[in-house]
Amino acid sequence: MMIKVIISGFKGRMGSTAVDMVNNDPELELAALIDPYTTEKEVDGIPVFNDKADVLGVAADVWVDFTIPDVAYANTKFAIEHNICPVVGTTGFTEAQISELIDLSQSKKIGGLIAPNFAIGAILVMEFAQKAAQYFPDVEIIELHHDKKKDAPSGTAVKTAELIKETRTYKKQGAADEVETLPGARGAEFDGMRIHSVRLPGLVAHQEVIFGANGEGLTLRHDSYDRVSFMGGVNLGIKKVVNLDTLVYGLEHLL
Numbered sequence: 001m002m003i004k005v006i007i008s009g010f011k012g013r014m015g016s017t018a019v020d021m022v023n024n025d026p027e028l029e030l031a032a033l034i035d036p037y038t039t040e041k042e043v044d045g046i047p048v049f050n051d052k053a054d055v056l057g058v059a060a061d062v063w064v065d066f067t068i069p070d071v072a073y074a075n076t077k078f079a080i081e082h083n084i085c086p087v088v089g090t091t092g093f094t095e096a097q098i099s100e101l102i103d104l105s106q107s108k109k110i111g112g113l114i115a116p117n118f119a120i121g122a123i124l125v126m127e128f129a130q131k132a133a134q135y136f137p138d139v140e141i142i143e144l145h146h147d148k149k150k151d152a153p154s155g156t157a158v159k160t161a162e163l164i165k166e167t168r169t170y171k172k173q174g175a176a177d178e179v180e181t182l183p184g185a186r187g188a189e190f191d192g193m194r195i196h197s198v199r200l201p202g203l204v205a206h207q208e209v210i211f212g213a214n215g216e217g218l219t220l221r222h223d224s225y226d227r228v229s230f231m232g233g234v235n236l237g238i239k240k241v242v243n244l245d246t247l248v249y250g251l252e253h254l255l
């Protein structure tokens, strides 16, 4: 069966890459494209809309979302309410929003995926970091991205910290009497560990998880050099969610 896909945010860096991916897969078909700042009415015969409400008459199975943190929650809720399975890469969800959307998806029996990162290497780094944190409670996360990124820290860094928290014995890191002579020098705090965000032109998406212990260190690093690195995960998500009856948070649940 051909899977019909809506792409919200199709004019963006990730949305446009996802359009190419769908067009190159004979099992997938574009149903509609959404982006508020385009005057196009169609692209290669596919209808284009500026507002999500306009897609209501369109037959679609999956809603791929690469938009902006401010609208991702409303978009995901809208998709579930209209029986379209969301596959969401947009970052910036709160824990409460994710659990509310999971409840909604289960009450509607609609599959879905919110994945802070679709690259297999990033998923593996998160898994390895969770394992390492059992033995190395001292850890700092450095995420490095292009300078057009709107949110900090990255969704991947937050998810990494959440996974580490599950296995790490809580520790407030750094010297008890440490002082920031420049505010923010030690980065953001999450459960006693620190997250640092680097933004530079030329970067795509990169993350280091650095562990330190007595006389030794361990560094895990992942690099996305090209947005094509995310497309295998988006493709897998689209094909899996149509057979689920709940939304899941993290691509690892579908691997």
Ligand SMILES: NC(=O)C1=CN([C@@H]2O[C@H](COP(=O)(O)OP(=O)(O)OC[C@H]3O[C@@H](n4cnc5c(N)ncnc54)[C@H](O)[C@@H]3O)[C@@H](O)[C@H]2O)C=CC1
Binding pocket: 008, 009, 010, 011, 012, 013, 014, 015, 034, 035, 036, 037, 066, 067, 068, 069, 071, 088, 089, 090, 091, 092, 115, 116, 117, 118, 119, 155, 230
């Ligand atoms: N999960 C993952 O693996 C990845 C997630 N991301 C996330 O995806 C999101 C998008 O990233 P980029 O493509 O780099 O951003 P971008 O800024 O290039 O694209 C965002 C697009 O969304 C559109 N948009 C804004 N409001 C909208 C609305 N209400 N409805 C539909 N479209 C709307 C914008 O006009 C723009 O074309 C970010 O949150 C980013 O963190 C990015 C890369 C990988």
Ligand SMILES: O=C(O)C1=N[C@H](C(=O)O)C[C@H](O)C1
Binding pocket: 091, 116, 117, 118, 145, 146, 149, 150, 153, 154, 155, 156, 157, 204, 205, 206
């Ligand atoms: O904005 C990006 O580019 C990325 N965003 C996601 C995040 O915030 O983790 C995933 C990836 O890091 C690229």
